[in-house]
Amino acid sequence: MAEAITAREVLDQILFKYRAAIDVGEYQPFVWPHRALGPYLLIFYLLLPLSQSPVVHYARYPLFALIIYLSVSAIRDCRSPGVTLGYGIGLLNTWTILWSATLIIFNDARRDYKRIERQERLDDPPDVQGLVENIQGNTSALDGSTTDGLKLLHPVGELPEPQPSVTDNLAPRLHSPEVFAAQEPVPSSSQEVYTWQSLPNDLFHRLDFVLDLVTNFRGLRWTHQRPGTYPPPQHIRETLTNPETPASLHPNKYPSYRILFTTNFQYFVLCALTLDTLKYVTSLDPYFLAQGQNTPSPFPVAHTVRLTLSLLFTFASLLNIFLLAPLILACTFGPRLLGPHASTWLYPPLFGSLSSIAEQGLAGLWGGWWHQLFRYAFEAAGDYVGGKLLRLPKKSIPGGIVRVFVAFVCSGMLHGFASYTVLGDTKPISGSFLFFALQPVGIVAQRALSIYLKQKGYREAIPPWMRKTGNVLVVVLWCRLTGPLIADEFAACGIWLYEPLPVSLIRGLRGEGWWRWGGEWVRWYSGDRWWRSGLVFLGG
Structure with missing residues (x-):
């Protein structure tokens, strides 16, 4: 029986593949700041003083075209040996396009926000x-x-x-x-x-205003x-x-800094322990080591267990990362350094209440419980297509359906291009993109069934607890049906090879080493032109 492969061996294989692709010119390293000009162009345009000049107004269109060109070039040409950094190349560049479109094409943020x-x-x-x-x-x-x-x-x-x-x-x-x-x-x-x-009007005040606008995706305070x-x-x-x-x-939720700190710190510790446990458990299954979905699993009911572990790993990873914002920015730096940016009410929970799923089913899953970090950009795209292009009233059934589909297509593109820029054996279209493109089908179908039952008078005859149970069952069955599309894609990307914590309690006690981070994280890259030189990030 062949010896099981380890995560370290898989990462070494990815690094070897990366170096070979760079040597033959198949790909280029992602160099900062040369490959990150898109966001800076957006910031530069937003920093321009308010003006009635039509030149400034219409300059946003060629500027947006340039942002698209730079972002698409990075997605096409650049790769990273770090699995999370490779995923980030596609995700961040696609987000740059969507967010730029939201602020300067779908809307006029300089004038209206x-x-x-x-x-x-x-x-x-x-x-x-x-x-x-x-x-x-x-x-x-x-x-x-x-x-x-x-x-x-x-x-x-x-x-x-x-x-x-x-x-x-x-x-x-x-x-x-x-x-x-x-x-x-x-x-x-x-x-x-x-x-x-x-x-x-003041430049420094305007700089603070614009940087907050560009980085505040949920629009808190706006x-x-x-x-x-x-x-x-x-x-x-x-x-x-x-x-x-x-x-x-x-x-x-957090009326004082003490409550903000104690609540988020408790969640952070719980997430860290959960991630440490998940990292050890998933290391036992070659599926989570980017070895494919057909590999044998040590767990019974392999498909269900793998899907459940993928959901838990995704949830805990996102929550652990975003808990750092209130702990560092609000509680450590505080208002003395950050002023109003450290206000406690600007750091609400990332995820909503699970009761949204029981109340609204699939619509509650995505619109109430799951994080709303990218929601505004997705909705802005839907409003632009459904409203300005197709002239469909927002409250009409066709208008609502178009807007929901466009929003999820944008989400599918965001995650699809992210998996495209990793070095694993991925299928961005039939994996991540298809998963998100199918979600509005389930939402619209469940909503249509609810409307039908209400019109026929059946809905009122069903007890509230039974309706809530039905909503939960619909969500569970729909996720069981479509979830493997994105779970398999995440595993193929090698996302779960990343080390979420610098110290592992479980693996340390097992004699596998306490310290988990190491290796080369960043290096200087010298390009053929001076502007193509910069920092290359290798860790992750």
């Missing part, structure tokens, strides 16, 4: 007579301030004329029934003042924040929300 920002806090203004007396008795007021710290905004003896709110003409609306209508903020000693801020995500806390909504807006569908 606005962000919640805190204004300078002021004390309650005294009466006019008291203010005049205070100023007259205080020579320091001549330089525009008073001893109590109240900024003097108008000349002595002149009453300020009523000024329109900076938000009067903005009235930004979220893409949901919950409308954050901007109102005139009322300064007080007990309340901070917030407003909707459009693209600023006018394009997705429905179902956590709205601003009450003290912020009081200056932004009109009276008809519900108080909150999702109250702030």
Whole structure:
């Protein structure tokens, strides 16, 4: 009986394949920053000051064409010996195209997008007579301030004329029934003042604005924040929300930094232990070592076990990575270094409630429970195709179906190109792409059945617990049917060869070594032109 192959041996084979492909010119290494110009071009365009010039307005189209060219070239030409980095080449470059299209083609982010920002806090203004007396008795007021710290905004003896709110003409609306209508903020000693801020004039302020826009995919704190995500806390909504807006569908999960840290740290430790266990368990099955789905498995009911382990590994890996954001940015760096970017409400949970699956079935699985990181871009593409190109009303059945299909096709492209850029024996179209392209079929079919039962009067006769059980069963059966498409693709990519943690408790206790990271992570690459030189990342 042949000796079982190890993960280290598989990684060595991938490294050998990579070096051979580079030597013969079949592929090129992914060099930073030469191969990462697309996002920088997007940032550069968004940084341009607001202008009525048609040249600036229409420049976005050739710029977008250039971004597509650069991203497609990287997907076609570049590979990495690191399995996760190889997957990232396709994923990040495809995302660059989708996100650029969302911000400058499907929408005009420079003109229309606005962000919640805190204004300078002021004390309650005294009466006019008291203010005049205070100023007259205080020579320091001549330089525009008073001893109590109240900024003097108008000349002595002149009453300020009523000024329109900076938000009067903005009235930004979220893409949901919950409308954050901007109102005139009322300064007080007990309340901070917030407003909707459009693209600023100051360069450094604009840079912060644009970098936040480009990296904030879920739109937290922005006018394009997705429905179902956590709205601003009450003290912020009081200056932004009109009276008809519900108080909150999702109250702030982390009202303090202590709660934010303790909750996320507990999840992080639990995820780390889960990943360590999964890494050891999956190392026993050659399927997770990129050896193919037809290899013998040490587990009974191999297909079901492999699918379940793949789901758990995917969920724990994503959650573990994104838990680092609140722990590092909010709790470690904090507001002293990051200012409002470290606010606790900007770090809500990545995944939703499992109850969404019981309530809505497949629609709840993808729209409620699974992470919504890329949702806005997918929906923007669907709105553009269904609305602007096909002129289908959003609330019509054809319009809704088109938008759902376009959104999942975009997701399929994102994951399909990601598997295309790894060195494993993958099938991007019949694997990842097909998996996501089939999801709207199940969603539409389940929705049609629900509508039919309701119209016939059968739905009300079914007890709520039975409907919820039926929704869960539909999700389980549908995932069992379509799940192997993406699970087999992930395994073929070699994704599960990566080491999620630097230290392994289980393998250390088994005498297989505690420290799991090592080798060369990055090196300098010298190209045939100076601009083609840069850093090549090898780890992962």
